[in-house]
């Protein structure tokens with residue numbers, strides 16, 4: 269059975285001299301009774317969906333069904349092409365990838381919930397961008413997805429991945445933590461460093477509420493995917509530079525869950541608080557539902 273904490277995960281990886289990704293593959297083989305080839309092939313299918321969702325809305329404008337979001341991935345991609353960005357082509361391309369999957373999701377397209385549909389842009393953006401930058405192969409990306417999965421399993425066991433239960437910190441925060449850990453292992457970091465990255469990302473997003481405008485996973489969700497991807501990538505660099513989290517991963521996950529449970533229901537996906545009840549959000553909601561009722 270998969271270990272229950274980050275401490276146990278680090279211990280077993282150290283003992284067997286393996287990565288979190290490798291441990292997760294072995295556990296998945298044991299759980300599913302499938303061969304390594306089959307387990308990896310399933311993850312390859314996920315990767316291919318991620319490659320598609322993270323590029324589709326960059327190539328053509330994709331509008332959400334409600335009309336609330338759309339076209340930003342295309343816009344950001346064009347902006348990246350002018351070679352005059354502040355944070356550089358790498359970061360701006362990663363941002364475009366993150367929002368592309370979110371836009372595809374809001375247009376009812378095919379995405380991988382990683383860990384949720386609302387946070388589906390973060391992991392593809394982080395893993396694909398890092399792999400491109402580091403000249404990694406498709407197999408390397410698959411291994412990274414297993415690292416991310418391993419971290420997600422520990423968060424799910426000890427806290428939650430649902431915005432309705434723990435706020436957006438649990439959705440976009442977990443996705444970014446999973447992505448940061450995955451990139452650290454892709455860069456040759458240790459399992460301990462990977463969990464340091466996950467802890468730092470979660471600390472930096474602690475308390476983020478879930479407040480979708482009109483109850484739709486569009487605003488502010490899509491841009492939170494961009495923020496999560498940027499946080500994951502910059503944190504991977506922090507950790508590879510030798511920066512560590514003062515608070516261990518397990519304790520940060522515990523704190524994240526506790527904060528999530530302390531959030532009032534208005535701030536947990538009910539669209540009754542935060543950004544969702546601003547005057548503009550209310551107006552947008554009225555427009556969306558008025559249009560629907562007249563159809």
Ligand code: SF4
Nearest residue numbers: 386431436439478489
């Ligand atoms: S705001 Fe809520 S619905 Fe939107 S991504 Fe965050 S957790 Fe999901």
